Amino acid sequence: MSLWLFSRLRGLRPSNLVVLGATPFVIYIFASSARYQRALVHILGIEEHPWTLLGLFLFVVIGLLLGLFALKNAWSSLAPDQDEFQRNQRIRMSLVYGILHGTAVVLAGFAIDPTPLVESILVNDLDVSSTTWIVIDGQNRIAQPEILLWFRELIQQVCGYYLMLLVLAAFVFSRLYRSSQTLLKYGMLFFGVFNLGMFLYIFLIAHAGFASGLMATLRATFLAYAIASVFGLLLALLSELKVRERTFLIHTVVGVLLVAVSLWYFSRPQIEVVLVGNLDQRIAIIKGTPQGITNEIRDGEAFDLEGRSVKIRSVATVEKAIELFTKNNRISGALLPTTSVDPAWPVMWRTEYLAKEYSFRAYAIIVLGLGLLLLTGAGVLNRMHPLRVLAAFLIDTLRGIPMLVIVLYIGLPLAGAVKELSGGVISIPNMFRGIIAIGIGYSAYMAEIFRAGIEAIPKGQIEAARTMGLREWMIVRFVILPQAIKIITPALGNEFIAMLKDTALLSVLSIRDVTMRMREFQAATFLAFTPFNTAALLYVALTLAASSVLKTIERRQKVGEH
Structure with missing residues (x-):
């Protein structure tokens, strides 16, 4: 037993060992000090009945994930590049996940009362001034009892119909498995969109009353990381574009047409x-x-x-x-x-x-047209693709601006200007303003990471793929990205950890994340060290947990390579 424990401790990272040794002391502080307990509750954003809300949240998330796993295995079983044993194994896994998913649907509709989670989402996500579903009782907001009853009945009906569709889908799959795979894929796509949409709403958007402050920080990190990854990958791919015979001509014509259209809008009465x-x-x-x-x-x-x-x-x-x-x-x-x-x-x-119906279009189109002509001119001088010039400009510009300035600029004046020019149609909530700002700010660093990974792929593999007749997008999808992702995994992990810490900047937009709640508690209690120590320890725990997960992913990749 002692040898096993010693080997497990040797497998931990040194920083984790230090944290593990200090954990009893930290637990003692929070267990013995009422101030630290109140600070932790407020900073985490723990509301009434947190364990009930946490249990319902985990139950819904796990139930939806089981449905997605079932669909993933069923979809994989239709792939032609596998033998009969692999196909049957994936079908069995899909059946197991499907049964567990169906059991969760039955429990959600007919055994478990979801009204605490529903009420928590309604009273926190709806505006009291614009709905009659929520009433104010003293200092608390509560949902109308008849509304909760209506939602309970609605959930029962939805779960009942969904369960019938699930059974029907399993029957159709067993009958058409060999003959009509296209129809089966459309059906699985329907179930996949429904489950993924519900999962993303519950996990990333809906109010999490069991720890709203902590979830605000984690959600901002995940969403900003997704935006930064997509935008960064796009910038990296644009940086690899090559000039073709008619590249400059096409971009010049498009730019001139855009300017002409904008001038037509400007000429309106x-x-x-x-x-x-x-x-x-x-x-x-x-x-x-x-x-x-x-x-x-x-x-x-x-x-x-x-x-x-x-x-x-x-x-x-x-x-x-x-x-x-x-x-x-x-x-x-x-x-x-x-x-x-x-x-x-x-x-x-x-x-x-x-008039507003013309001004927004006129200004937006002329900016696009003149910008495209400017990029084309710079590309002609340097023999670079205009979009490659754009990618280089964005990367250099975003890396040269402090993250706090980006958050303030996108969160305040730019969002207000977009709202005014669109006539109030585009009104972005503060939370998503901050997420977009963090994502755009980090996309420049992600682009350089992706570019380094792409350039690390031997050119011979790309040429061989072209010789085989693969299109450019297929080369990127099947040849470049799978290898590049393995190479840049450590760097991507470091960016995730840095982004997790920089979400604290969103507090300047009054987003009630961990940092904002820390400032609220300090302003209300005038305590000097308690809220700051609590928030610091919480961020250390989050970053160490993220580091451990990333190290595990790296080790599994190395094992897979060998």
């Missing part, structure tokens, strides 16, 4: 507005007026005010602006369309602007 009244009090400006015109009035650029600013007030409609201008003593002027202006009102300033 514009809306003429006038500023009536005087500047003694506030100026009423209708909601939706372009920000440039609003700033011109606020800063006094439209008038000779010698640096003095003008106070403004935003109103919803033209009628409301006229009413305030004519009846409110605190409003001395209004910016109105010329068709709504009384000739007797004094006019101070006139201007015009492009």
Whole structure:
């Protein structure tokens, strides 16, 4: 026993051994100190009935994963490049996973009460002002009992119908296994989309009341890592593009066409507005007026005010602006369309602007057109593909900007500008603003990692694949990426750990992750070390756990190679 324990300890990383030795001391601190216990509860985001919520969360996630594993094995069994033994083994595994998945569906629909998880998601993800499903009871938000009952019945019906479809699908699979594989793949695709969609919603989006702060940090890390990986791989592939015979001609023609289309949008009839009244009090400006015109009035650029600013007030409609201008003593002027202006009102300033249905398209298209022409010109000078020039520009630019600046820029002014230009159609929540910012910021580093892995593949293999008649995307999918991923796994793991720590920057966008909750607890209790120690230990535990998982993956890859 002692030899086995000694061998297991020798297999641990040195940093993990230090943490293991300090674990009893850490446990003693949290077990004996009420302050540390309160800090841990608040920073993790533990709500009422956490064990019930955790059990339901794990039950749903594991049940959906079992369904995905069943579909994966069933799909693999249809592949032609396998013998009969492998095919039968995958079918048996699919049957086992399918039975377990069906059992989970039965329990979810008819044995386990899911209302605690449903209520936790509803009261935290829905806006009280826009729904009648949630009511405020004192300082707590609770779901209407009839709504919870309706959801309980809905879940029972969905589970019942889903179970019948599952049994029918298993029967059809057994009958059409040899004859109609295309139909079977469409059916499996339907079940796969449903299970994967539910899994992603529960695991990455739905409120996790058992540890909302911890899950916010983990979800931000996983989603940002996925964005960075996809965008980084795209940049790496663009960096490998070669110039062909008509590359520059095609990109020039496309750029000119885009500019022409944008000029057509800019030539559309514009809306003429006038500023009536005087500047003694506030100026009423209708909601939706372009920000440039609003700033011109606020800063006094439209008038000779010698640096003095003008106070403004935003109103919803033209009628409301006229009413305030004519009846409110605190409003001395209004910016109105010329068709709504009384000739007797004094006019101070006139201007015009492009309607919103044209302005967003016009500016977006002309930026794309001029940008493409600029990239094409740079590519002609350097004999590089224009998209390769774009990839190099993005990589160099993103690596030169601090991550905090990227988070603030994308999370505040850029997201606001997109919302304004789209007329409020594109309104990104703070959480996803931060995730997109972290993902884009790290994509430059991921691109360099992927590029290094791609360049490590011997050129002879790529040439051999082309000689065999494989298309470029098939060469990337079957020849380059499988080998490159093995080479760059340690570097990808390091980026994941760095991203896990940098999610703390999202607290500047008021995202209630571990860091934001730490600051809230410190501001409420005025404790100096307790919240910071707790958050630091939590991040150390997360990074060490991630490091151990990555080391395990590396060891398995090495075993597979031998």
